[in-house]
Amino acid sequence: MSWNSNKGGNLPKPGSCRRRIPVKLILVMIGALFGLFYIKHRHVSRHHLSETKRHANDLEIPLWMRKDTALREETYFVKKGDTLENILLYMGVDKNVSSQIIDALSTLKGMKHLDIGDEITFYFDNNDLLQKIVYAASLADVYCVEKKDSGYVAYKVHIPVxxxxxxxxxxxxxxxxxxxxxxxxxxxxxxxxxxxxxxxxxxxxxxxxxxxxxxxxxxxxxxxxxxxxxxxxxxxxxxxxxxxxxxxxxxxxxxxxxxxxxxxxxxxNFLKTPVKFTRISSGFGMRVHPVTHMLKKHLGTDYAAPVGAPVWAMADGVILQKGYSRTNGNYIAIRHRNGYETYYLHLSRFHPSVSVGMRVRQKDIIGYVGATGLATGPHLHLGVKYRGEFIDPLKLKKVKEExxxxxxxxxxxxxxxxxxxxxxxxxxxxxxxxxxxxxxxxxxxx
Structure with a gap:
């Protein structure tokens, strides 16, 4: 997304954009279709501040929402890779002022990190001095920074939920x-x-x-x-x-x-599956290997899933191995209680926190689905050992405990x-x- 500043105040002359109308129309149509899809599947639009303003009468929270006609309003939508510092620089804010704003916001506990699509509104006076910032991280997480005699002061707006x-x-x-x-x-x-x-x-x-x-x-x-x-x-x-x-x-x-x-x-004791929304692409037992085309016993279950899908630890345990091999690609092995071990193969990457010897809890994310090693497409190979022998993961007993x-x-x-x-x-x-x-x-x- 992009911001719309028009800082110089130079508007196009009447008729000067006429030849570009078809392109703009196409872009608007694409944007509208994307917007409908996004709202349908995300439900909450990223235009948090606009939506919150629309409910101002219901919320009865007002001063920070009231439009100050003496101030020029400019809105910026956070893009991938943005930091508050580079956004302030992009908006033409003085480095000294930028430093004061960042220091003021650092005093707020639990402030949410910038997310793509978040809305930040800047208010400038007639001398282009920044007077106020409103950052809407969500409908109910709105942060303000205002210029006072003592400098810039930050606070979180109380919004009833x-x-x-x-x-x-x-x-x-x-x-x-x-x-x-x-x-x-x-x-x-x-x-x-x-x-x-x-x-x-x-x-x-x-x-x-x-x-x-x-x-x-x-x-x-x-x-x-x-x-x-x-x-x-x-x-x-x-x-x-x-x-x-x-x-x-x-x-x-x-x-x-x-x-x-x-x-x-x-x-x-054990999850039924280590990934969400998958299909089983290959089960336990004899099969013709899809890469080597040789008949060989398949010592696990393959779950087809998109690259990057989170992989869960099947149960509490300790990371036994973490590494790479030509056959298994990126893989992790976990030792569990009562003689069980689980193996997770072909990962695209490991979770940053995972290391050999660390304890994990059931449903902790340990890595992400990939196609590393000998693999024809993205999937997770799950192997389960019981007392040193591989067993069919689909027949693993899942006993209720508490x-x-x-x-x-x-x-x-x-x-x-x-x-x-x-x-x-x-x-x-x-x-x-x-x-x-x-x-x-x-x-x-x-």
């Missing part, structure tokens, strides 16, 4: 992703559900047309504009191959997690039944979970 609880029920026709997009939701919710259900569901082989999904989820709004998803409070998946239900619950120890109707944690007990179990079962009732009775969204189940609600505050 309203939380609602919604019930979403749908049927799968092609994929989980398509079902939620068609229902007007975003990929961010699908990501949450995959994280919750990935211990029980293989999203390539287990899904069938006609499977039904019900979700109770918190949604946050700024004014009337959707901001982001909060906690998924409960999910029920009723399918031809697999059915699973889990509700979020915080026990006496203050730790939250997802549990089934009997209070058993959905988290297991089970609630005592008062926690009694409270959870009551809570689970009440949440299930909400799904069964088709409560109209939005609704207040605390209003329905005040004594057992343990929702998204933890």
């Amino acid at each position: 309203r939380r609602e609880t919604a019930l979403i029920k749908l049927e799968i026709k092609t994929s989980l992703y398509d079902a939620f997009i068609d229902a007007g939701e975003t990929p961010l919710l699908v990501d949450q559900l995959v994280d919750i259900l990935s211990w029980d569901i293989d999203f390539y082989s287990d899904l069938r047309k006609g499977d039904k999904v019900s979700v109770i989820v918190e949604k946050e709004f700024v004014g009337s504009e959707f901001f982001r998803y909060g906690r998924v409070l409960m999910v029920e998946y009723n399918g031809e191959v697999v059915s699973v239900a889990g509700a979020y619950f915080v026990g006496k120890d203050g730790v939250g997690g997802y549990y089934d109707s009997e209070g058993r944690s959905l988290a297991k 089970v609630l007990g005592g008062d926690d179990l009694l409270k959870f079962k009551k809570y689970f039944d009440e949440m299930h009732l909400v799904i069964s009775l088709d409560y109209e969204s939005p609704f207040d979970m605390r209003g329905l189940f005040l004594d057992s609600y343990s929702g998204g505050d933890a």
